[in-house]
Amino acid sequence: MEKSLTRPNPNEHEKPEVDSLGIYEGERNENGERHGNGKTLLSNGDMYVGQYRNGFRHGKGIYVFKNGARYNGDWRDGQKYGQGIFWYPDGTRYEGEWICDAKHGFGSYYYMNNDIYEGSWKDDFRHGIGTYLYADTETKFMGTWMEDRMQGPGQLIHACCHFHGFWKLNLPYGRGCFTFENVCMQHGHYIHVKDPMFDDSTLINTDEIIVEATDNDDKRLKESTLKESSPEMGFLPIWRARCITPYNPELLPPETALREEVIKTIITYI
Numbered sequence: 001m002e003k004s005l006t007r008p009n010p011n012e013h014e015k016p017e018v019d020s021l022g023i024y025e026g027e028r029n030e031n032g033e034r035h036g037n038g039k040t041l042l043s044n045g046d047m048y049v050g051q052y053r054n055g056f057r058h059g060k061g062i063y064v065f066k067n068g069a070r071y072n073g074d075w076r077d078g079q080k081y082g083q084g085i086f087w088y089p090d091g092t093r094y095e096g097e098w099i100c101d102a103k104h105g106f107g108s109y110y111y112m113n114n115d116i117y118e119g120s121w122k123d124d125f126r127h128g129i130g131t132y133l134y135a136d137t138e139t140k141f142m143g144t145w146m147e148d149r150m151q152g153p154g155q156l157i158h159a160c161c162h163f164h165g166f167w168k169l170n171l172p173y174g175r176g177c178f179t180f181e182n183v184c185m186q187h188g189h190y191i192h193v194k195d196p197m198f199d200d201s202t203l204i205n206t207d208e209i210i211v212e213a214t215d216n217d218d219k220r221l222k223e224s225t226l227k228e229s230s231p232e233m234g235f236l237p238i239w240r241a242r243c244i245t246p247y248n249p250e251l252l253p254p255e256t257a258l259r260e261e262v263i264k265t266i267i268t269y270i
Contacts, residue, residue, distance in 0.1 A: 029054065050075070065089075073098065096121065119145065143167065153253065164252050165190065171237045179247060187251070188241040198234045 026038020033055035034040075040048045050061020056078040057063075064070045073084020080086075080098040087093045096107015103121040110116055119130020125148040132141040132150075143154020150167040165176020171192060178186040245251065 026052065053077075166253065168192075171235060173237065176253060177251065179252075182247045184244055185247050185251060186241055186244050188239055188243075190237045190239055192235045193238055195234055195236045 022040050022042040024034060024038060024040045026034060026040075027036030029035035031054075034052040035054060036052060037050070038052050042048070045066030047064045048057060048061060050057065050063075051059030053059065057075040058077060059075060060073070061075050062070060062072045068089040069087060071080060071084055071086045073080065073086075074082025076082065079101045081100065082098060083096070084098050085093060085095045091112050092110060094103055094107055094109050096103065097105030099105065102124045104123060105121060106119070107121050108116060108118045109126075114135035116133045116135070117126055117130055119126065120128025122128065126145045127147060128145060129143070130145050134140070138159065140157045141150060141154055142157065143150060144152035144167075146152065150170045152167060154165070154167050154172075156163040156172070160180065162179045163172065163176060164179065165172050166174045168174070172190045173192060175187075175189045177188070180186075
């Protein structure tokens with residue numbers, strides 16, 4: 001938020017304002033508040049160019065962080081709200097809906113390794129129905145997410161086959177089946193076993209944090225850079241095949257049909 005508590009001389013609106021909030025050039029309302037189009041160079045080195053309403057960033061605007069990150073999109077009462085694009089310093093970006101400074105609604109995230117997530121978000125987490133494209137293998141996951149993890153019914157699409165089943169903490173788990181070009185099906189189940197090559201002593205916190213300083217009370221808002229979706233560390237999914245049958249959609253996991261209808265709706269929306 002960017003509401004100034006100072007009341008400048010109304011005869012000096014055309015001059016840049018220099019105070020603890022930085023330097024402002026732009027329009028004001030009758031109360032001396034930033035209102036209309038304006039530009040602010042903040043004391044921390046960040047910059048905002050766009051629309052204001054009653055002292056707050058409101059409407060269309062671009063916020064550029066001193067570390068190279070930037071946001072271009074809609075604002076409401078000083079917060080990112082509506083449609084917008086956020087570019088992170090590492091080259092990743094998010095395009096989609098925002099509510100109260102958080103990724104919320106439908107949006108796409110483009111990762112450094114060219115992976116792509118498209119789908120639902122809630123409070124900065126991938127949550128709901130979404131698809132994840134693994135660029136290096138051209139494999140795609142389509143299914144449900146919970147608090148940033150693949151969780152629940154889903155489908156993994158390979159070039160030669162599809163896997164229909166369930167996910168737990170980013171890994172396929174439990175009963176499922178592989179379908180091969182709608183000709184035959186391999187039924188079985190996934191189990192999780194500990195990875196003998198995993199060394200948890202090497203774990204470090206790799207979360208990257210972008211700190212956005214507000215310019216009215218110097219509170220800190222944090223934007224976390226998302227990492228690529230990787231399996232749950234320390235475990236491996238092992239497939240136990242049971243039998244092979246001719247293709248029959250009635251033999252798919254019971255939740256698959258409902259989930260596929262939801263995914264079709266999402267794809268139509270995209």
